[in-house]
Amino acid sequence: MSSVVSYTLAKCQKCLKCLRVCPVEAISIKDERVRINKGRCINCGRCIDACVNQGLQAKGSTLDDLDNYDIRIALIPTSLYGDCDDQKQIEELFATIKKFGFERVVDLSAYDGAVYEETYEYASKHTDDYIISSFCPVINRLIEVKYPMLLNNLMPLDLSAELAAQDIRSQYANFDGSVGIFLLCECMSKLPLAKYPYGESNSAIDHALAVVDLFPLISRSFSDEREQVDCCPEGIRMVTSGIFSDERYRPFTIVADGLEKVQLALDLAEFGQLKGVHYLHLSNCINGCIGGNLLWGNPFEGNIHMRQHLENAKGPTAEVHRILSAEQPAATQQAISMQERLAEFARVNAQLEQLPGYDCGACGFASCRIMAEEIVAGRQTLNHCRIRGQSEDES
């Protein structure tokens, strides 16, 4: 998985806002331009929200890509129900999207439901440690980058969209033409899935479209025709906090939405201090996937809609049994000895003592610690510090 954030120099005001909000210190400003450390970026979207002039953006594919395939299939996320008032509107929305040029529109709620059931089964078998949900690509990356101790606690199951795409791909195994699978994305962290899936090296998804980019076309061409949609209740629970209305999950589950809550939960989990908790249901977006930043509605209205949909939903879950092997993406452990690591740490600390410790970001680095590392590496000098650098000149 790589960063999906793109940068336009001409629109950048160098205001440092992106640098300050990044939860993983992936942003720096060097030589008058923003640099994103692709290996650290978790695609949470904070920098894009903070950017005052749209200098940072995340873009998906466009409908133009439909022309490259003989059969076009759209995968529609369950969270999109949150933008619909009732079942009729869901079915009209699906029909409208189909008219953009898709042969099939596939509802992902059955696959989200399958993940929900598989997760329960897995969590009830592995009771000796925490199980952390893996449906949110941001959280998966956050754990990889910042909480590597918990990497083995991630639920070893691919994303529902990936499971669906694999399933559909297999249905066309004997088809001679080309099949294009397009995932509609409710949040930007799913945009890079088509190229860089989590868990598997080759994604069955060809293109990722931002739902928000389709809204102008949807509102212009909204159809009163209907496409049958069998909303799966477990799928709805998966993408909201509806997991709490399930007696099976309730006794041992916590739900944390938004990066602040999530990080609090992960900090406690690292210390083994979530007693009585066994399953952690974590999402970057508020109220789960229905809070996705590429949707039209908001997570609060979405929650009300979802509660109503849940009452009527009777669709079955999909058949998937594809628990991944214990092989998780390995943490990038540098092949250097403990002795060298301690020496490096001591050098950085000695340098850090020269810096003011305000983490003001004016040097272009998110914290004094990173600046100290840069100085130790010989890429910066103390003079680049706006506070200590100047006092050096004066003396």
Add this chain to the structure above:
Amino acid sequence: MIEMNYVIHREDYANAGKVSSQIKQLLKQIGIQSDLLRRIAVACYEAEINMIIHSYGGKISLNINDSEIKFSFVDIGPGIPDVQKALQPGWSTASEKAREFGFGAGMGLPNIKRMADEFELSSSESGTNLTIAFKVSV
């Protein structure tokens, strides 16, 4: 060789876990292996909480060298009345106040012992001295 010292105050529940968080952060910065770090984090947290709940206050020292990460938790009393019993799972002398905060399940010391590669505990009325060490595989 890195040496760090931290002071722990009696019944300082408001800051419970802060020293362990700092130590965890420091060990992440050094780049300690994840599975080893998890054991250290759990043990260090338990020991810090023990000191806050049960002791009159004390000091945590951390020593890191090429082959080993070593902690000593030294407090100024009142001591553990029966060290053997304290090592049995479920045995606890935690106060009502501590239990209200959800501490005092009697798993602290047994857990620490399970996590550490080396474990040494001595106690008298004038204080308790817990030393734990973790081997670093290079």
